[in-house]
Amino acid sequence: MPKTMSRKVGEQIRKLRTDKKLTLDKLAEDAGLSKSYLWELENKNPPRPSAEKLAGLAKALGVTVDFLMGADSDQDLVTAQDRAFFREYQQMTPAMKEKLRQMKKLLDSK
Numbered sequence: 001m002p003k004t005m006s007r008k009v010g011e012q013i014r015k016l017r018t019d020k021k022l023t024l025d026k027l028a029e030d031a032g033l034s035k036s037y038l039w040e041l042e043n044k045n046p047p048r049p050s051a052e053k054l055a056g057l058a059k060a061l062g063v064t065v066d067f068l069m070g071a072d073s074d075q076d077l078v079t080a081q082d083r084a085f086f087r088e089y090q091q092m093t094p095a096m097k098e099k100l101r102q103m104k105k106l107l108d109s110k
Helices: 003-019 024-031 035-043 051-061 065-069 077-090 094-108
Strands: none
Touching: 003 024, 003 035, 003 051, 003 065, 024 035, 024 051, 035 051, 051 065, 051 077, 065 077
């Protein structure tokens, strides 16, 4: 990953984390990373983060890996959140999917 890509990833992680009012500790815990490694991602030019680590961060932040890396210039934050949610939805149990559909119907009726 070129230096500019690493920098952009770190800046994107920090922005999303602070927008969501997450501490380094909380995001590190949610993503399965150490606080020190997360700090390095945000503030230094660390070695390339693995796809697994980026996937954990993206999931914890509710976005796609492409969005974190800035690889999809057409993807705004809302689109990235929608895509991340849909990926999670696809992996849900049929019972959980049904609960979400029922919740949507309730919201639609308001």
